[in-house]
Amino acid sequence: METEHVSDKRFEIFTYIKNYIKKNNLAEGEMIPSQNKLAEQFKVNRNVVRGALAQLSAQGLIYSRKGKGFFVSGKNKPILFEHENGMGFSEILNNGKREYESTIMKYSKAAAGITLGKIFEISPDSLLHQLKVLRSIDGIPFAICQSYLPDRLVPDFDMYLEHFQSVNTILIKHYNYHHPVCRQVTIDACMPTSEDIKLLDIPIQMPILRQNEIFVIDDIGVIEYFSVRARGDRFKFKMSFTDSLR
């Protein structure tokens, strides 16, 4: 009764390498045996080894460098995001006392369109500042941030983009706005775009955690629509109800 007949050498090698890393306690950056070595050791074709390595690579456990070899990935400790009092992305990074860098990727001013128009409660023709920023932590690209701000509330916003740290800083420093608060957060997962893969340096199947936030200022209205595409392996989101429930 032949049942299944799963020889599946690929899976065997896949499991072997996972255990190999654990057993030999390989640290980040240490090399694992080459494709040729593994092919010889398991008496299989190199293509089979490559299949196993591809699977491990897609799961983010290893990465490859042409001409060098395959290496163990870092543990990528997740960064905790707490939403208790409606803090923004930058404040969370600050409060966690993490060193972070912000690089402006793109700036433009364009019509809101229907979807964004609804969020800001303005006509689709109204102008929005659109700012794309790459955030890195410990030198590792972490998130692609996209901010939208209504032109009427922050005229000449683009004049203050030099030495950019965060949108919040600009709002407080140059416009004397009170601290904006987060009104709504939405989170889901999605597959990375080719831009995500390039900028965040992740494998093509690494999940992206997408977080959208709407920031408001009392008596003024929606000041910012903020959308983050963050490395799923470094993103941890937490909220507590302790205050609001007591």
Add this chain to the structure above:
Amino acid sequence: METEHVSDKRFEIFTYIKNYIKKNNLAEGEMIPSQNKLAEQFKVNRNVVRGALAQLSAQGLIYSRKGKGFFVSGKNKPILFEHENGMGFSEILNNGKREYESTIMKYSKAAAGITLGKIFEISPDSLLHQLKVLRSIDGIPFAICQSYLPDRLVPDFDMYLEHFQSVNTILIKHYNYHHPVCRQVTIDACMPTSEDIKLLDIPIQMPILRQNEIFVIDDIGVIEYFSVRARGDRFKFKMSFTDSLR
């Protein structure tokens, strides 16, 4: 100046198929050309076609059935989860008026251990009910739910598992507990385990959204630690601060 020299037929075919689906407006379940057809059409080896198909499959755009072919995946509309008042998983499904099925996968009673002991503020030796449930919506497996409940608060919990609907129902109906409220939520993304892949019927690289919740009852303490592993492509998480900020 040769630059790059990326022939990359795989990527060419990958893009072609993506456009093919869009252009021909293929609906869920419709078949795409076979590996042999594509190999012949592009004058490449079947292995190259297989590489492109694997990438599309890993991204959840297509799926395959042995002996039949490759087919277009469904759009998998996300299910929205709102956290305004500390509702639980089941309530959210109920409020959304979605038909859902719960299948008990496993039940046991075991010592809490150190980690769970801390959450429940009990000794590691104390017993916990441990319940694993598979939730499906519209017949599609959606999430694997793991519940932990302290034995001392819900003795004979396992006696009420027939015709199981939700833990909440049992707590209210059989123990007369007030409605438990959520105290804390944590969310992150992770790669699926082999169990996730099997039970949720997802590709091996499809991200899992993991949500942990701690439920408490006033003056009684932590009643349930709830951990969901949900299909990332069907999970959308939302919270609003409207009430607490006004």
Add this chain to the structure above:
DNA sequence: AAGTGGTCTAGACCACAAC
């Protein structure tokens, strides 16, 4: 020059499904 990963070819055999 030798070793590494990346891509591709040509072909074999298998399990499964439909006719």
Add this chain to the structure above:
DNA sequence: TTGTGGTCTAGACCACTTT
């Protein structure tokens, strides 16, 4: 029987890195 996807072999050529 034919066509489909799944696995694997054997080997070629390329680009890149190290010695």
